[in-house]
Amino acid sequence: MSRRRGIAARAGLLVAGLLLADASTAAAGDLAYVTSQEAEELSIVDLDTMTVRSTIAIPGKPAGIALSADGMRAYVSRPEAKAISVVDTASGTVVREIDTGGGPLGIAVHPSGAPVYVADWFSHSLLVVDPQAGKVVGSFETGESPSGVAVSGDGAVIVTADRDSDQVSFIDSATGDAIARVAVGARPFGVAFSPDGTRVYATNVGGDSVTIVDAESHAVLDTVDVGSHPYAAAETRGKVFVTDQYGSTVTVFDAATRERLTVLETGEYPEGIDVGSDGRFVYVANWFDDTLAKIDAETLEIVGHVTVGEGPRAFGAFVGADPATP
Numbered sequence: 001m002s003r004r005r006g007i008a009a010r011a012g013l014l015v016a017g018l019l020l021a022d023a024s025t026a027a028a029g030d031l032a033y034v035t036s037q038e039a040e041e042l043s044i045v046d047l048d049t050m051t052v053r054s055t056i057a058i059p060g061k062p063a064g065i066a067l068s069a070d071g072m073r074a075y076v077s078r079p080e081a082k083a084i085s086v087v088d089t090a091s092g093t094v095v096r097e098i099d100t101g102g103g104p105l106g107i108a109v110h111p112s113g114a115p116v117y118v119a120d121w122f123s124h125s126l127l128v129v130d131p132q133a134g135k136v137v138g139s140f141e142t143g144e145s146p147s148g149v150a151v152s153g154d155g156a157v158i159v160t161a162d163r164d165s166d167q168v169s170f171i172d173s174a175t176g177d178a179i180a181r182v183a184v185g186a187r188p189f190g191v192a193f194s195p196d197g198t199r200v201y202a203t204n205v206g207g208d209s210v211t212i213v214d215a216e217s218h219a220v221l222d223t224v225d226v227g228s229h230p231y232a233a234a235e236t237r238g239k240v241f242v243t244d245q246y247g248s249t250v251t252v253f254d255a256a257t258r259e260r261l262t263v264l265e266t267g268e269y270p271e272g273i274d275v276g277s278d279g280r281f282v283y284v285a286n287w288f289d290d291t292l293a294k295i296d297a298e299t300l301e302i303v304g305h306v307t308v309g310e311g312p313r314a315f316g317a318f319v320g321a322d323p324a325t326p
Helices: 007-020
Strands: 030-036 041-046 051-057 064-067 073-078 083-088 093-099 104-109 116-120 125-130 135-141 146-151 157-162 167-172 178-183 188-193 199-204 209-214 220-225 230-236 239-244 249-254 260-264 270-275 281-286 291-296 301-307 315-317 319-321
Touching (some): 030 270, 064 116, 073 104, 146 315, 157 188, 157 199, 167 188, 188 230, 199 239, 209 230, 239 270, 239 281, 249 270
Parallel strands (some): 064 104, 104 146
Antiparallel strands (some): 030 041, 041 051, 064 073, 073 083, 083 093, 116 125, 125 135, 146 157, 157 167, 199 209, 209 220, 230 239, 239 249, 270 281, 291 301
16 A cells, blocks of 8 residues: 655644644653554654654564563564564663564563564464563464454453454463454454453454453443544543544544544544553554654643654554653
8 A cells, every 4th residue: 555645734743743742741751662664663752752762773564562561671563574573672772583474463462571462464363472582482363364462451361353354352361262252343453451451442444433342241332433444442531542544533432421522633544542651641653644643631632743753553552651760
């Protein structure tokens, strides 16, 4: 797919970023690790100042990103390299390359720090990676073309969005057995747990909707219409934020009532979305504008933008505490 260049829109966003970058601050010390697929780099963004602190070269068209719970490691999927990179966040350097084969895309980390789970688009499986040993140590069966990956807060359950099976898989992390396969909308891509762990959100890129699944009973609770080609979702402060790729918007709906609250124009072709550590701000990577947008989850206003490398995707959990902060 060729990348359209929204020059006028981008200019407007950059001006807005300069005007609004200091309007609100993130939780002290939060950083964003933004994968830029076209630039083949990882941008480390200071979210207090909305400035790029540094960049790291990541060849192989990086897409997925996952931070360890302690913020000391970032794991980056590289589909074209058939590998993942391990980044030491304190030093800002790549400390290991791990071959996965296939087509690694979505990625997540067990809350304990290991293992790392990688969705392999081509083998229709979830790879289990030992980051210390630096190799794939197992695999779990998913549906066809798994994309997004999420892990429950206690690490007991892994959920994958199985795009070409129109389902999500709930997998026992200890045994690798399927707990449930749940039919959702067309072409689910991103998947995320609610902050309390009771719900799972599957963004149906082919159905312009979000399916909400009960994390315990695995019943479908609701399907909420959103914008065109939703990519990923995140919940905070009782609201669910969904990136609408083709709409160049973020749809926001109430987590309890599922009523639409607003639609925000964050930038062209928004994809990855994550929440700051205090839950106050939401961050969105805009692939065609090469920007990271900042949304105030209370006021539902866009309060800043920063330019990052070309083609930011930031697919996964990309916001965490600065490892240098005491």
